[in-house]
Amino acid sequence: AQTVTQSQPEMSVQEAETVTLSCTYDTSESDYYLFWYKQPPSRQMILVIRQEAYKQQNATENRFSVNFQKAAKSFSLKISDSQLGDAAMYFCAYTGAGSYQLTFGKGTKLSVIP
């Protein structure tokens, strides 16, 4: 079974600084997809960024980028120029190719200090 591990239950970052959230996963599949979701206090689940395992290039969405290390099964999220609105729970998620199912990590609570 696939597992997703987020080893940092809580992180904090100073406004305008950069922070990296860690995620590792365990799978025997070669083709899969990885996602980062953000859950602010409003409770919504918002897709931040996604990565296809067959792509070597790291995904980037504005201030959000990932460091995808397939051999190490690592998928970290970097947030640059942190803003107060980035404060939220961040969930890393995995799905195998052909699978309907998202497996989530336990989340990292990010606080942004003004």
Place this chain on the structure above:
Amino acid sequence: DTAVSQTPKYLVTQMGNDKSIKCEQNLGHDTMYWYKQDSKKFLKIMFSYNNKELIINETVPNRFSPKSPDKAHLNLHINSLELGDSAVYFCASSLGHRSNQPQHFGDGTRLSIL
């Protein structure tokens, strides 16, 4: 326009009662999901439907019964509610059953059992 909408947003009820949560999506997606988020924020898949057919049924008590009258709706009925059912329930949808398609989430329904 709300893409994935759940009603109600909050549900407070007594142990032993039967309740339903409704979910509708206007994205034209044909796959829908129910997730449970426990008090520790852990998200776990419960059910998934593709074109009104059940495709994922995780280990969930049979007191939980999903119903999909059409591909835009996936409702969740819960019988004989127990204290442990208190959680936030999220509905989600995605385009087809391709795993690279991101899931779009509703705002969640917070269920509290007294």
